[in-house]
Amino acid sequence: MTDLTVNLPGMAMDNPVMTASGCFGFGKEYSQFYDLNTLGAITVKAVTAEPRSGNPPPRTAETNSGMLNAIGLQNPGMNKAVAADLPFLEDYDLPVLVNVAGNQQDDYVNVVDHLSRQAKLSAFELNISCPNVSCGGLQFGSDPESAYKLTKAVKNTTEHPIYVKLSPNVTDITEIARAVEEGGADGLSMINTVLGMKIDLQSSRPLLGNERGGLSGPAIKPIAVRMIYDVSQAVSIPIIGMGGVASADDVIELMLAGASAVAVGTANFADPYACPRIIGDLPARMHELGWKSAQDLTGRSWNHCKSPLSTLR
Amino acid sequence: MKTADFKVISHRQIADHIFQLILTGEEAANMTEPGQFVHVQIPGKTAPLLRRPLSIADAEPAAKQCTLIYRAEGPGTKQLAAAGEGDVVNLLGPLGNGFTSAPEQDGKAVLIGGGIGVPPLYYLAKRFAASGIALDIYLGFRTKGEVFLQKAFADLGQTTITTEDGSFGEKGYVTDQIKALRGNETFYACGPRPMLRAVQEAAESKAYLSLEERMACGVGACLSCVCESARSVNSPYVKICSDGPVFNSAEVKI
Numbered sequence: 111m112t113d114l115t116v117n118l119p120g121m122a123m124d125n126p127v128m129t130a131s132g133c134f135g136f137g138k139e140y141s142q143f144y145d146l147n148t149l150g151a152i153t154v155k156a157v158t159a160e161p162r163s164g165n166p167p168p169r170t171a172e173t174n175s176g177m178l179n180a181i182g183l184q185n186p187g188m189n190k191a192v193a194a195d196l197p198f199l200e201d202y203d204l205p206v207l208v209n210v211a212g213n214q215q216d217d218y219v220n221v222v223d224h225l226s227r228q229a230k231l232s233a234f235e236l237n238i239s240c241p242n243v244s245c246g247g248l249q250f251g252s253d254p255e256s257a258y259k260l261t262k263a264v265k266n267t268t269e270h271p272i273y274v275k276l277s278p279n280v281t282d283i284t285e286i287a288r289a290v291e292e293g294g295a296d297g298l299s300m301i302n303t304v305l306g307m308k309i310d311l312q313s314s315r316p317l318l319g320n321e322r323g324g325l326s327g328p329a330i331k332p333i334a335v336r337m338i339y340d341v342s343q344a345v346s347i348p349i350i351g352m353g354g355v356a357s358a359d360d361v362i363e364l365m366l367a368g369a370s371a372v373a374v375g376t377a378n379f380a381d382p383y384a385c386p387r388i389i390g391d392l393p394a395r396m397h398e399l400g401w402k403s404a405q406d407l408t409g410r411s412w413n414h415c416k417s418p419l420s421t422l423r
Numbered sequence: 424m425k426t427a428d429f430k431v432i433s434h435r436q437i438a439d440h441i442f443q444l445i446l447t448g449e450e451a452a453n454m455t456e457p458g459q460f461v462h463v464q465i466p467g468k469t470a471p472l473l474r475r476p477l478s479i480a481d482a483e484p485a486a487k488q489c490t491l492i493y494r495a496e497g498p499g500t501k502q503l504a505a506a507g508e509g510d511v512v513n514l515l516g517p518l519g520n521g522f523t524s525a526p527e528q529d530g531k532a533v534l535i536g537g538g539i540g541v542p543p544l545y546y547l548a549k550r551f552a553a554s555g556i557a558l559d560i561y562l563g564f565r566t567k568g569e570v571f572l573q574k575a576f577a578d579l580g581q582t583t584i585t586t587e588d589g590s591f592g593e594k595g596y597v598t599d600q601i602k603a604l605r606g607n608e609t610f611y612a613c614g615p616r617p618m619l620r621a622v623q624e625a626a627e628s629k630a631y632l633s634l635e636e637r638m639a640c641g642v643g644a645c646l647s648c649v650c651e652s653a654r655s656v657n658s659p660y661v662k663i664c665s666d667g668p669v670f671n672s673a674e675v676k677i
Contacts (some may be wrong), residue, residue, distance in 0.1 A: 134644055139640070140642075163658070179647065
């Protein structure tokens, strides 16, 4: 019997597979396809204090083994999210991770404070790594000092666990990871999209309305694996791994690299059943590879004898 | 809503770069609304990451058949063009909201299609013709070699073809033909943005426009395929995949 359960701060999960922010709305669309309780957890679309209209279209462009997006954090704002979107998930029995974005530190504090008091949720994910907005977001994700201050300020605002979503668009991701751990983060989410661009040959101009976009999908998985491998050895807080995950093998790989749970993003677009398919495939694949518990996978690529194995291989 | 495997019954080229794909599958029983689309997974060993949104050109729900007509333009649709009889194609759909409004009583339906915007109008024309609604059909193409379905449309109503170079039918744009129209017509259009803008101006509020945009999820979750809303009550954008793809012309800024 394969044990798929994993325990992360604020999130006791039946299996390690969750959805990635921005790829699953607030869950409603995909509830037409399957019972969301199948998921280990759900991460909802970024919420900001005020409504955001997002970037002008075109907002996506397919690339080899990936896609660029530049949605620009379009969301209804925290008041409407609390009133109209988040209550939908109250009917489900699974951890809800709420992604929060803002322009400045006070925005994050305000949204976290408001949602902590008004909404039913398990934990927050601070989006300090959105490449598609002109101010805020990535500025916190690329400067250890402001990432530290932001994390600390938000931690002082809420009792809920805080995960900080890191950007790969930095020189040394371990530096940012250490800074947010120091600031009190309970966990990390990584990686956000990789900054990229596509030029339209007909118009000879950048194709996306926002010109630059974030690359996601299988193309970035090796980047995610490497960064999770490095960061998991530099910090002692758990990591939610993401970046091009589309199969049970990908989940196992990111966990071996150092993730404690894994989020699926772009794969949902190609196959709306991606998450339940991966969750269904996981026990047999783990069994084939000789693993009895998902928790044993974490960091095993670099820590071969961290503790006695709960199972004999 | 679900994804389902369909089997290719026939697949042939019907004009320059234009292919007609006839499929059979259980889910075709739900393809009852002209103007909806399916999100097509390109078959093959190294398929592109994302599905391709293709309009439903025709469907026989009782016979569990549907027809897709598409232009083999990029790598994905060119790969789809290689699918042969008996091959399996996975579809997500039918998706979105189609043409749900009939013309006012005694009114005429004016169908305006441009290029690869023509296919969904065929299913609509069949539906209207079966209900005894008078049809005026205007179809625009770049050149003679790209003209398709002209005979099929001509069987259903008065059909005018335009080509930009005058090599077939009337020379010029399809929108030149509708400028003179005024009265109790209701417009139904699908085609390139400049064409839809011209229809929007000519028809004021009695027009239904089918829009196209780059899509990822196709079900309203990713917020990729948006269009500026003209009403802007809740959000400045509407989602083409799940709010549309067919909109009342007064709802959208194009």
